[in-house]
Amino acid sequence: MTEAPESAGPDGGAPARYTPGTPCWVSLMVHQMAATEAFYGELFGWEFRPGPQQLGPYVRALLDGREVAGMGQLPPDRHLPVAWTPYLASDDVDLTAETVRLCGGTVGVGPLDAAEAGRLAIGSDPSGAVFGVWQAGAHQGTGVTGVPGTPVWNELVTYEAATVAKFYETLFGYEERRSAAPGLDRVTLCLDGRPVAGVHGLGPSLPRDRGPHWTTYFEVADTDAALTRVAGLGGQVLDPAHDTALGREATVADPEGARFCLVQRQR
Structure with a gap:
């Protein structure tokens, strides 16, 4: 970690709109959802709310009622690495996904809609590092920053x-x-x-x-x-x-x- 991002407001509020390219969300796909919720709930004080349903078994982590991160359930037959994935804000996820491909990256998921919440894609850069892209709808992204647990x-x-x-x-x-x-x-x-x-x-x-x-x-x-x-x-x-x-x-x-x-x- 080299430099701190811009500080949040005094109430920990996130921006009303994330500038394209700004990390706006983080998500974790896991095998044992209940155990993972218990771990992060105790560590960060998170509570959890289900949805969007289009993403399968998925929950949003809340801190003082505001969204912080997401967690999804991996299918039993998918033996994928369990890792936190950052999502970068985009005004046009389809265009961003096409640019990823043109620049030597790959797109493994999407672009697809997450109900009214927004539209997403998950890809990897030319070195193989996985990241997400988020085009906001009703859900802008992380709703609180600059306080413990965010x-x-x-x-x-x-x-x-x-x-x-x-x-x-x-x-x-x-x-x-x-x-x-x-x-x-x-x-x-x-x-x-x-x-x-x-x-x-x-x-x-x-x-x-x-x-x-x-x-x-x-x-x-x-x-x-x-x-x-x-x-x-x-x-x-x-x-x-x-x-x-x-x-x-x-x-x-x-x-x-x-x-x-x-x-x-x-x-």
């Missing part, structure tokens, strides 16, 4: 940052801000001068068992206390808490193995 950042870990960043720049017109640190292959994707996501190239150090992937960061009030809760709820601590320029971070996995980061931001 997504605060998304970062792509890949082999080489510049080439993949160019792919996303073509899709959404990002401005690229390259790290000046020697030997650090990192690009921050910006919209209107505001950082919205990161790309981090690890070269041959990228774990082969994972490959390129997006990671979602969730805000917490106390990283160390959150790690204790993760372990007590059956999750794993993969990278212990450590201090960074932005706050105290750690990497964890839920009981099904979905990885995500926790960050206690500096105020």
Whole structure:
């Protein structure tokens, strides 16, 4: 995580409309829905509401009545990696999906309607990292930000940052801000001068068992206390808490193995 996104308002309100290219939602497909709801409910204080029905068994996580994230049930015969997937806002998901294909990516799901909520597609960039695209209808995306229990950042870990960043720049017109640190292959994707996501190239150090992937960061009030809760709820601590320029971070996995980061931001 390199830079903090623009802060939310004092009530944690999200923007009325997400600028195209902004991460606007995160979703997780799991095998054991009830157990996963229990884990995240205890960790972040989420409650859950069913729907949209067009997405199959699916729930929306709520924090103080406002939507934060989504979770869906994987079919029993689908042995897919369990991972958080960020969705990038689009004014025209069909056009974005076609651009993904033209730029060397793939589209595996959609575009398809999610009832009146909106229209979506799920694809992967040329390196293989999976991401979603969301065209808002009644559902704009995450309805609360900047408070504990909400997504605060998304970062792509890949082999080489510049080439993949160019792919996303073509899709959404990002401005690229390259790290000046020697030997650090990192690009921050910006919209209107505001950082919205990161790309981090690890070269041959990228774990082969994972490959390129997006990671979602969730805000917490106390990283160390959150790690204790993760372990007590059956999750794993993969990278212990450590201090960074932005706050105290750690990497964890839920009981099904979905990885995500926790960050206690500096105020």
